[in-house]
Amino acid sequence: MKKIAQIAMLLAATFCIAAGAVNAQQPPLALTPDPDLLTGLTFNDGVRDLQLQPNVANAVGLGRPGIYAVQAPPGLDSVTVTPTWTNTSITSVSGSVRHVTYGQDGSSVTWSSSESGVGKTVSLMSSRLPGNGTTLLTLSVTGVTSKPYRLYLQHNNLWKSANDRLRQLELEIGD
Numbered sequence: 001m002k003k004i005a006q007i008a009m010l011l012a013a014t015f016c017i018a019a020g021a022v023n024a025q026q027p028p029l030a031l032t033p034d035p036d037l038l039t040g041l042t043f044n045d046g047v048r049d050l051q052l053q054p055n056v057a058n059a060v061g062l063g064r065p066g067i068y069a070v071q072a073p074p075g076l077d078s079v080t081v082t083p084t085w086t087n088t089s090i091t092s093v094s095g096s097v098r099h100v101t102y103g104q105d106g107s108s109v110t111w112s113s114s115e116s117g118v119g120k121t122v123s124l125m126s127s128r129l130p131g132n133g134t135t136l137l138t139l140s141v142t143g144v145t146s147k148p149y150r151l152y153l154q155h156n157n158l159w160k161s162a163n164d165r166l167r168q169l170e171l172e173i174g175d
Contacts, residue, residue: 031063037146038062038093038139040084043070043153044119050079052151065147071156072124074132079153082119083111083139090116091143097122100152101133113143124153 031054033039041062043050055067062068072079083093091113097106109120124135132155139149 033062034064036087036089036144037065037141038083038085038149040082040117041139041149041151042080042082042119043072043151044080044082045073045076046080065141065149067150067152069152069154072153074155076155077125078121078123080119081109081122081137082117084117085141086116087144088113089143090141094140094142095122096138096140098136098138099126099133100136102130104128106135122153124155 039062041052043052050070050072052062053069053071054063055069070079081095085093092110093115094108094110096108098104099106104126106123106126109122111118111120122135122137125132134155135153137151137153139151140146141149
């Protein structure tokens with residue numbers, strides 16, 4: 001039940017950002033990554049970087065481990081995911097993929113200690129799936145104590161406006 005509530009909250013926040021409903025009285029918050037964990041994380045659809053949307057109202061960017069959403073174009077087969085870190089204690093970053101909509105696991109991906117800043121392909125769809133849906137990428141950092149980063153990649157017809165609005169928020173707070 002807790003997971004359903006988390007997903008419902010995430011979807012509600014996603015709709016608000018996608019629709020441009022940001023509280024004008026509250027300035028956007030730039031999250032700060034933990035320097036001992038991931039210091040950067042990008043998703044690229046082959047044309048542009050897709051923006052991370054934290055599960056925090058009116059905030060942008062990568063913060064501490066937690067739940068994030070990334071809006072992807074409908075029909076997108078894969079994204080290139082690039083984690084970065086500076087902590088030499090990190091021995092690897094591994095990502096497990098779960099096609100949430102269909103309850104099936106996808107192919108996992110791993111970055112070794114020397115692969116900070118290296119992009120790897122994460123599949124959002126599979127020939128055994130009937131169509132688009134939501135894919136959960138769970139990134140675990142090995143070598144340091146950390147909770148996982150849980151990233152929901154959602155195929156969404158409003159993906160472009162959601163990404164444009166998040167990018168605008170980043171610019172407003174000084175990218």
